[in-house]
Structure formats: C-alpha cells, structure tokens
Amino acid sequence: MGSIKDKTAIMGVGCTKFGELWEKDAEDLIVEAAYEAMEDAGVTPDDIEATWVGNLYDFTGLSGSVAAEPLKLFGKPTTRVENFCASGMDAFRNACFAVASGVYDVVLACGVEKLLDVGGSGLPVDMGHPVMRGASAPAMFALLATRCFHEYGWTKEDLAHVAVKNHKNGALHPKAHFRRPITLEAAVNAPMIAWPLGRFDSCGMSDGAAALVITRPEIAKKSKHKDDYAVTKANALAMNSFLPMYRASFDWLGFPATQAAAKLAYEEAGIKSPADEIDLAEVHDCFTITEILNCQDLQFCERGEGAKFIREGHADVDGTIAVNPSGGLKCFGHPIGATGCRMLCEVTKQLQGRAEGAQVKNARLGLGHNLGGPGSVSSVTILGLPE
Amino acid sequence: MAKIASFGAYIPLFRLSRQEMANAWGVPAVPGERAVANADEDSLTMAVAAGSDCLAGIDPSTIDGLYFATTTAPYDEKQCAGVIAAALDMRTDINTADFTGSLRAATTALRAAADAVDSGSAGSILVVAADCRLGEPESMWEQLLGDGAGAVLISKQGPATLRGFTSTAGEQVGVWRRSEDRYIRSFEAKAENRYGYVKSAVQVGKAVLDKESVAPGDLAKGVISAGDPRSQGTVAGNLGLDGGKLQDCLFLSVGNPGVPLVLMMLAGALEQAKAGDKLLVINNGDGADGFLVELTEDFTPAAGRKGLIGHLLQKRMLPNYTAYASFRKLMKRDEVVPRGSAVTYWRDTNIVLNFHGGRCTKCGAVLYPIPRVCEECATKDQIEEIKLAKTGSVYTFTLDHLEAGKYVSVPVPRLVLDLEGGGRVFLSMTDGDPQEVEIGMSAEIVFRCLHEASSFHNYYWKCRPVPEAAS
Numbered sequence: 001m002g003s004i005k006d007k008t009a010i011m012g013v014g015c016t017k018f019g020e021l022w023e024k025d026a027e028d029l030i031v032e033a034a035y036e037a038m039e040d041a042g043v044t045p046d047d048i049e050a051t052w053v054g055n056l057y058d059f060t061g062l063s064g065s066v067a068a069e070p071l072k073l074f075g076k077p078t079t080r081v082e083n084f085c086a087s088g089m090d091a092f093r094n095a096c097f098a099v100a101s102g103v104y105d106v107v108l109a110c111g112v113e114k115l116l117d118v119g120g121s122g123l124p125v126d127m128g129h130p131v132m133r134g135a136s137a138p139a140m141f142a143l144l145a146t147r148c149f150h151e152y153g154w155t156k157e158d159l160a161h162v163a164v165k166n167h168k169n170g171a172l173h174p175k176a177h178f179r180r181p182i183t184l185e186a187a188v189n190a191p192m193i194a195w196p197l198g199r200f201d202s203c204g205m206s207d208g209a210a211a212l213v214i215t216r217p218e219i220a221k222k223s224k225h226k227d228d229y230a231v232t233k234a235n236a237l238a239m240n241s242f243l244p245m246y247r248a249s250f251d252w253l254g255f256p257a258t259q260a261a262a263k264l265a266y267e268e269a270g271i272k273s274p275a276d277e278i279d280l281a282e283v284h285d286c287f288t289i290t291e292i293l294n295c296q297d298l299q300f301c302e303r304g305e306g307a308k309f310i311r312e313g314h315a316d317v318d319g320t321i322a323v324n325p326s327g328g329l330k331c332f333g334h335p336i337g338a339t340g341c342r343m344l345c346e347v348t349k350q351l352q353g354r355a356e357g358a359q360v361k362n363a364r365l366g367l368g369h370n371l372g373g374p375g376s377v378s379s380v381t382i383l384g385l386p387e
Numbered sequence: 388m389a390k391i392a393s394f395g396a397y398i399p400l401f402r403l404s405r406q407e408m409a410n411a412w413g414v415p416a417v418p419g420e421r422a423v424a425n426a427d428e429d430s431l432t433m434a435v436a437a438g439s440d441c442l443a444g445i446d447p448s449t450i451d452g453l454y455f456a457t458t459t460a461p462y463d464e465k466q467c468a469g470v471i472a473a474a475l476d477m478r479t480d481i482n483t484a485d486f487t488g489s490l491r492a493a494t495t496a497l498r499a500a501a502d503a504v505d506s507g508s509a510g511s512i513l514v515v516a517a518d519c520r521l522g523e524p525e526s527m528w529e530q531l532l533g534d535g536a537g538a539v540l541i542s543k544q545g546p547a548t549l550r551g552f553t554s555t556a557g558e559q560v561g562v563w564r565r566s567e568d569r570y571i572r573s574f575e576a577k578a579e580n581r582y583g584y585v586k587s588a589v590q591v592g593k594a595v596l597d598k599e600s601v602a603p604g605d606l607a608k609g610v611i612s613a614g615d616p617r618s619q620g621t622v623a624g625n626l627g628l629d630g631g632k633l634q635d636c637l638f639l640s641v642g643n644p645g646v647p648l649v650l651m652m653l654a655g656a657l658e659q660a661k662a663g664d665k666l667l668v669i670n671n672g673d674g675a676d677g678f679l680v681e682l683t684e685d686f687t688p689a690a691g692r693k694g695l696i697g698h699l700l701q702k703r704m705l706p707n708y709t710a711y712a713s714f715r716k717l718m719k720r721d722e723v724v725p726r727g728s729a730v731t732y733w734r735d736t737n738i739v740l741n742f743h744g745g746r747c748t749k750c751g752a753v754l755y756p757i758p759r760v761c762e763e764c765a766t767k768d769q770i771e772e773i774k775l776a777k778t779g780s781v782y783t784f785t786l787d788h789l790e791a792g793k794y795v796s797v798p799v800p801r802l803v804l805d806l807e808g809g810g811r812v813f814l815s816m817t818d819g820d821p822q823e824v825e826i827g828m829s830a831e832i833v834f835r836c837l838h839e840a841s842s843f844h845n846y847y848w849k850c851r852p853v854p855e856a857a858s
Contacts, residue, residue: 122789130727131739131837131847132756134813135787135801142785143803150783150826195786195798195821241762245803245813246755249763252783252803 170327533642727840
C-alpha cells in the first residue's frame with residue numbers, strides 16, 4: 001500500500017463562525033469559508049481545478065451543486081462526499097489523492113451544514129428500515145457510556161470533566177458556537193437527553209462551513225505560505241458495522257473504526273508512540289463519552305484509562321497532548337459536513353502558530369479525527385510541518 | 388371429536404381504578420378496576436400475546452390454522468389472522484380467518500375450528516380472541532370495559548372434549564358500533580339484559596344440558612360470559628346452577644373485554660379443572676352459543692404459560708385518568724410519522740414478524756438481521772435461518788428523551804439485549820419503569836405496534852422487564 005505522507009500540502013484555510021446562524025444559508029457559509037481559504041492561499045476561484053464537498057443533511061439531492069453552485073465552479077468537477085460525520089474529512093482525503101496523483105495542482109476541500117434549517121432538537125434519525133432503526137444520536141452514544149460505567153466504574157463526573165475542559169478552550173475561540181466556561185456541577189446536573197448523557201455531554205446543533213486549499217509541497221513552497229504550509233503525514237479512513245447494536249461481538253467500550261483508522265494513520269505517518277509524538281488532536285467529541293473513548297482508541301492512553309487521562313489534565317492545552325484546544329465539537333459546534341474540514345483548519349493554524357483560540361506551544365504534529373454513524377466510519381488525518 | 392389441547396390468556400399489565408375514572412369526570416364510580424392496553428397495544432398485538440401463552444411448549448409449525456375473533460380489528464380491509472400467525476411463527480400453508488362483527492365471535496370461531504377438526508380438514512386450529520373497545524368518555528361504559536385476550540387450541544387430541552354445540556340467533560340491537568362510530572352504543576341496559584342476554588343465554592344453556600343429558604348439579608363450573616356478576620347470576624338461577632360454581636366474569640379485575648371474555652373465563656376454569664369435570668360454556672352477543680367441555684384427563688401445567696391467573700397477578704396501577712386517556716389516544720396530538728415502506732416490511736417478514744435470525748454455518752455466529760455475508764467471518768451465503776429466543780438480558784441501555792424528533796419528559800428505554808441461545812437485538816422498552824432498567828436485567832420480547840408510517844400498522848417487537856407477580 002502506498003502512502004500520502006509529505007505528498008500534499010495545505011495552502012490556505014478558511015472557516016466561518018459556527019453556531020445558530022439563522023440569517024445565513026448554506027450559500028453564505030460556503031462562500032465565506034471558501035473565499036477565506038482562497039485568500040489565505042493567495043489563489044482565486046479560477047485556480048481551483050476540482051472540488052470535494054462534505055455534506056450530510058438534509059438529504060436534498062443537491063449533489064456536487066452544494067459547492068459548485070454557490071461558488072460558480074462551472075466547467076470543472078465537484079463531488080459531494082457523504083460519509084456520516086466524517087463527510088468533511090473524507091472530502092479532504094479524496095482531494096488529497098487527486099493532487100497527489102498529479103492530475104490536479106490546486107483543489108478545494110470543503111464542508112458545509114445548515115443543521116438549524118433541518119430542526120433544532122437533535123439530528124434527524126432515519127436508518128431506512130421501517131421498524132429496525134437506531135435511536136437518537138445521543139441515545140446511540142449513551143449505550144457506550146452505560147457500558148463503560150459498568151465496566152470501568154466511570155461516573156457522570158468523569159464525563160463532566162470533558163465538557164468543562166472543552167468549554168474552557170472554546171470560550172477562547174472567537175469562532176466557537178459556545179463561548180462560556182461551565183462548572184463541573186453545572187455539567188453533572190444538566191437536564192438529561194439520553195441517560196447518562198445530559199445537555200452538557202452533547203455537542204451543539206450548529207451551522208457552519210470550513211474549507212482548505214490543497215496542493216503539492218513543491219507548489220506550496222512558492223505560495224503565500226511558503227514558509228509555514230502544512231503537509232499531510234497520514235490520511236486514513238476505516239469502516240465498521242453500521243449496526244453495532246445487533247452485533248454480539250461489539251463490546252460498547254470503544255470504536256473499532258477509530259482503532260483501525262488510527263493504526264493505519266500511525267503506520268502511514270511512521271508514528272510509534274502517539275502520546276509522545278503528537279502535540280495536539282482535534283478529536284470527535286460529539287458527546288463527552290466519545291472524547292474519553294477517542295483518547296483510548298487513538299492510543300493516547302491505555303484502554304480503561306480515558307477518564308483518568310482527561311481528569312488528570314493530560315488532555316489540557318498544556319498537557320501531554322492538547323485534545324480539542326478549539327473547544328471541540330462540544331463547544332465549537334458540529335455542523336456535520338463541515339466538522340472534518342474545520343478540524344484540519346484548526347490543526348493547520350496551530351502548526352503555523354496562528355491559532356485563533358488557545359495556542360498549543362511548539363506544535364509540530366497534529367491530528368484530526370472524525371467518527372460517525374455512530375461507529376460506522378472513522379477518519380484520522382495527521383498534519384505536520386515540512387521537514 | 389374435537390378437543391381442547393391448550394389454552395391461554397393475556398391481560399395488559401396496566402390497570403386503572405374505576406374511582407380514578409369517576410374522579411376525572413365527577414361521576415359515580417363502579418367498584419373495582421379495569422385493564423388498560425398500553426398505547427402500543429391493540430387487539431392484534433394482544434391476540435399474539437394470548438396465542439403465545441397458549442402455545443407455551445407447543446411447536447407452532449404443528450398447527451394447521453389460526454382464527455382471530457374481535458370487534459376491534461385494527462384493519463377494516465386486511466386480514467389480521469395472517470399477521471398474528473406470522474408473529475406466532477406458524478406455517479404459511481394454513482387456514483387463517485378473522486371472525487368479527489359480534490361479541491359472540493370467539494365462540495363462532497371456536498365452533499368453526501371444532502367443525503374443521505371434526506371434519507378432518509385440519510388437525511388443529513388455534514383460536515385467539517382480543518378486543519380493545521372504547522366507551523365514550525364520561526360514560527359508565529368507559530369504566531365497565533376492559534382490554535384483554537384469550538386463546539384456545541382446538542385439536543384432535545387433548546385433555547378436554549367439546550360437545551353439544553348449540554346456538555341461537557336472536558336478533559336484538561344490544562350493543563353496537565356503526566362503521567363511523569368510535570365508541571360503543573347500547574340499547575337500554577335493563578331491557579337488553581332481560582330480553583336479550585338472559586333470554587338467549589338461558590335458552591342455549593338448557594338446550595346443551597338437555598342434548599347432553601347433563602343435570603345442572605353434575606356441572607363442575609358454569610363458564611357463562613356476562614358483563615356483570617348480577618346478570619350472570621340471573622342466568623345461573625334460571626338454569627338451576629349453583630352460584631358458587633360460576634366462573635368469575637372478571638368484572639372487578641379486568642372489566643368487560645368483549646369478544647375474548649369467554650376464552651379468558653374458559654382459561655380460568657381449565658386452570659383449575661380436573662379429570663372428569665364437566666363445564667357448561669355459554670357465550671352471548673346477537674344471540675348465544677353454548678357447549679359442554681368435559682375433561683377426560685388433567686391438563687398438565689405448561690412451563691411458560693401464565694394463563695388467566697398468572698396475568699391477573701401481574702399488574703401495575705395507572706396513576707390517573709390522564710394516563711388512560713394517553714394510552715387510548717383520547718386526546719388528539721400531532722404525531723411525527725417516520726418514513727415507512729410496505730415493500731421493505733413485506734420483504735423482511737421473516738426477520739420482522741417471524742423474528743428469525745441467522746446462524747453462520749462456518750463460524751457459528753448468530754446474526755440479526757440476517758446478512759448475506761457473515762459479519763464475523765465474512766463468509767458469503769452460508770447462513771441458515773433460525774428462530775431467535777424471546778427472552779434476553781440487558782447488555783447496555785440508555786433512557787432516551789428524544790422520540791421521533793420530539794423531547795419527551797418520560798424517557799424511552801432503548802435496550803441492547805443478548806438473547807438466550809445467541810443473537811443480539813436493539814429494542815425499545817415498554818410496560819416498565821425506566822428507572823428500573825439495569826445491565827443484566829432479564830427482559831421478555833413482546834409484539835407491539837411501533838408507528839403508522841406509510842399509513843399501515845408497523846408491528847414489530849419491543850421488550851419489557853419480566854413482570855413480577857403481585858402477591
């Protein structure tokens with residue numbers, strides 16, 4: 001199997017403010033994010049040779065027009081990528097392969113979601129079968145929390161530590177959805193959504209868009225960010241069962257999709273000891289329990305140690321690995337199709353030392369992680385600085 | 388001669404004190420309590436429950452027919468018996484029929500089943516009856532009615548012989564519901580009792596005893612269906628039957644369930660009957676049916692059969708009338724109807740209704756739903772179809788406040804269950820208190836109506852904590 005390592009570079013990034021953007025539609029958001037990324041890269045729409053756009057809701061049938069129409073990218077290819085909550089990062093992955101192959105020199109990866117237009121109380125759930133269907137997203141992830149409480153003795157307070165940390169980080173980021181620190185007590189006592197997950201265990205229902213201009217390093221060397229462009233070290237994606245709740249071998253103590261994607265990514269990047277080598281990670285904390293399990297599945301700590309890892313501050317901005325210095329999905333927001341791209345924008349800016357929120361000191365290697373469906377797909381992307 | 392091979396009953400878990408109903412409207416209370424079907428129950432699901440009770444320990448594939456009797460079929464056009472037979476995992480080369488229109492429908496179906504067995508056209512037929520009738524809010528009927536189901540397996544072999552079938556077709560407008568009516572209507576009760584119920588019941592009762600040369604004193608029990616003990620007593624008095632030998636008509640405990648009453652009472656009588664006992668059965672509704680049941684041997688208790696007594700003992704009280712009104716959907720609410728597909732539902736009959744799973748013949752994994760490629764060993768098309776158990780234990784769970792995109796204050800438990808004998812399923816919990824759910828809890832799988840997507844009843848399975856019998 002080949003490798004993407006050091007073959008593609010990020011020329012520029014753009015991201016809208018995330019939140020309940022009632023007055024903006026998907027056109028506004030994608031135009032803002034894409035033009036910001038192109039300006040950051042020093043390119044124009046004419047320079048974009050092909051586009052990949054991540055988008056999940058609602059099931060409009062808009063296809064490639066999700067990006068091509070608002071950006072008027074006519075006469076060239078645009079592909080809509082739908083892969084649950086990893087849609088945005090998968091758009092990036094496909095865009096990388098296109099430039100790495102040499103077919104294109106400069107491409108756009110972006111993602112957008114207008115969740116508030118679909119409805120404000122949780123993601124629409126429709127598994128396509130009349131009677132054998134999943135439950136709400138909080139309910140599906142709560143199934144893990146319940147089992148982990150039983151196996152590891154974790155409590156609501158362990159979950160609350162994740163929320164407190166991410167709100168502390170998100171409060172510093174001007175583009176985050178929620179910008180208010182919270183107390184442990186408030187997190188523990190919040191109204192219940194799907195026991196044991198309460199309101200502060202769940203990420204926000206947010207609108208937003210993010211975009212990245214991607215090229216090859218030899219072109220990036222001559223671009224606006226010639227001294228501080230980021231390069232792709234790994235770009236992995238792994239699928240697992242869409243129906244874990246029917247699968248007797250699924251232990252509900254972690255996500256095999258994340259474990260598989262992490263293994264692939266670390267091999268691709270040549271990372272032996274993730275906790276020592278990686279400086280920051282934007283991981284998929286759709287729910288607090290997910291971030292704890294991500295830390296284990298991504299090998300930041302041992303299995304069963306995730307809650308302790310976070311409680312002891314190892315995931316803080318100045319900890320062993322800064323986990324979600326942006327505030328994460330929990331606080332920054334989670335417009336599905338945009339999230340993966342937003343994470344990679346954040347990681348890029350952290351590596352460049354121009355984070356808009358809390359800056360991780362001397363960040364050299366950063367990781368982005370998506371999980372979706374709820375455990376059907378995971379995407380792990382590792383970005384670094386050129387050698 | 389046709390025999391009774393088995394019997395069963397079903398009473399919804401929930402009961403409501405009639406005093407609560409009276410308080411809600413400021414009207415006089417009838418003594419006792421009534422059974423109330425849960426919001427996800429109807430006549431069809433209750434019939435499945437009673438049929439399943441009746442078939443405890445019996446292989447459903449040995450039965451040649453299913454007759455369903457009700458006045459409250461969930462479909463006006465579409466047979467319910469076929470759905471019930473599928474949910475009971477019976478064969479498809481069987482005779483299925485719905486008997487409806489009259490409160491006498493259960494014994495009409497029973498007699499048809501006995502005739503079929505006697506004629507040799509069927510070896511055995513399962514007769515199930517259920518009703519979920521509505522009395523008009525504020526009316527006495529609302530307090531008097533109750534929900535329930537009964538079942539009886541008619542076969543060439545069995546401990547109890549059926550004989551002396553007698554019917555009368557006395558036309559009287561007693562209780563009725565026009566096609567466009569939601570609530571039952573009735574003739575003046577006193578006159579109906581005197582000229583309708585009592586007259587026809589006594590007439591057939593006497594005819595059965597005469598035909599079979601049985602004196603009232605020879606009877607062990609009178610299984611006389613009646614809306615209240617007083618009318619039942621009048622019939623018994625006219626027949627010369629000792630009031631102490633009357634089978635309880637469930638007035639104080641269930642309410643009048645309509646069509647299934649006679650089968651529920653019969654189940655109650657058979658539970659206690661001994662070899663040699665003779666039971667006189669009289670059922671009423673637009674005339675009357677009567678017959679004699681004689682036990683040639685004792686019924687051996689079937690493991691897993693709750694019968695009437697078992698169901699009477701397991702109950703939970705509803706707190707108030709609002710709960711009843713909510714269960715019976717008396718208040719119109721905006722419903723979110725999910726996307727449905729009659730085609731998918733039909734194609735997946737074996738997994739949706741028969742509740743079959745698969746077993747990989749290569750690696751032995753038990754799989755649900757049935758995949759083409761084994762999810763454990765990735766072998767293609769080596770999966771044999773198997774029956775899954777209807778009991779399991781909780782592996783993990785959540786209490787979900789989001790139901791069909793709406794926030795609900797009482798959460799719906801969603802349970803990941805490990806089935807006895809293998810297989811894992813994900814079902815919503817019903818009939819239970821969310822706060823009692825815990826990992827390892829035993830649950831039983833019950834047939835319920837999930838929703839009305841694509842404008843048909845999307846029946847499927849839910850689970851509930853195994854109810855404990857009240858002492």
